[in-house]
Amino acid sequence: MPRRLLRPLAALTAAAVWTLAGCSTTYVDSTPDGADEDAPVAAGWTRVDPIAAELPTDEPLGGTDATSADLTEPTLVNVWASWCEPCQAEMPLLDEVSRSGDLQVLGLSRDVTAAQGQTMIDDLDVTFDSWLDADAEFAVALDGRMPLNSVPASAMVVDGEVVAVHLGEFRDRAEVLDGLDYVPAR
Numbered sequence: 001m002p003r004r005l006l007r008p009l010a011a012l013t014a015a016a017v018w019t020l021a022g023c024s025t026t027y028v029d030s031t032p033d034g035a036d037e038d039a040p041v042a043a044g045w046t047r048v049d050p051i052a053a054e055l056p057t058d059e060p061l062g063g064t065d066a067t068s069a070d071l072t073e074p075t076l077v078n079v080w081a082s083w084c085e086p087c088q089a090e091m092p093l094l095d096e097v098s099r100s101g102d103l104q105v106l107g108l109s110r111d112v113t114a115a116q117g118q119t120m121i122d123d124l125d126v127t128f129d130s131w132l133d134a135d136a137e138f139a140v141a142l143d144g145r146m147p148l149n150s151v152p153a154s155a156m157v158v159d160g161e162v163v164a165v166h167l168g169e170f171r172d173r174a175e176v177l178d179g180l181d182y183v184p185a186r
Helices: 003-022 085-100 114-124 137-141 173-182
Strands: 044-052 075-080 104-109 130-132 153-158 161-167
Touching: 044 173, 075 085, 075 137, 085 104, 085 114, 085 173, 104 114, 114 130, 153 173, 161 173
Parallel strands: 075 104, 104 130
Antiparallel strands: 044 161, 075 153, 153 161
16 A cells, blocks of 8 residues: 555544544443443443432523523433434434423533534424533533443433433333333332
């Protein structure tokens, strides 16, 4: 292979690996010490030790008027990015669940700019509230219960605490609503 092609090929390969790593359905340990034995290991719902959750609501998307989110009722917090094809595929399903009233759905965009997230919301006509979380503030606060570098990922929040996480794309309505099985009896 000609030497002049090696550098562009290496750059293209690195970019592809970086992009695909972000759309993973396999858990990558993001705990500081790697000691969390209960961390999710594959796609699907996993119960986690409850931890208080606050949403970064300083940069709303999609015309969101809310400056905070009510996390007292069972709420699916979906972490997504506009460049992630599985995120794009599941967004209409999550919007349908939200519109039905079966479960409150809120979104956190991992895009670099609000404009990127806003474009996806507009293109897919998403109506649930979403905010920009470019620095992964939400996942960091969960202390290893949700991977920092994987989208889509979701958390089931009730009474202000994350009680379960879902890694990977939701395939159908039943899978989304299965998260309610992790909500403690009230």
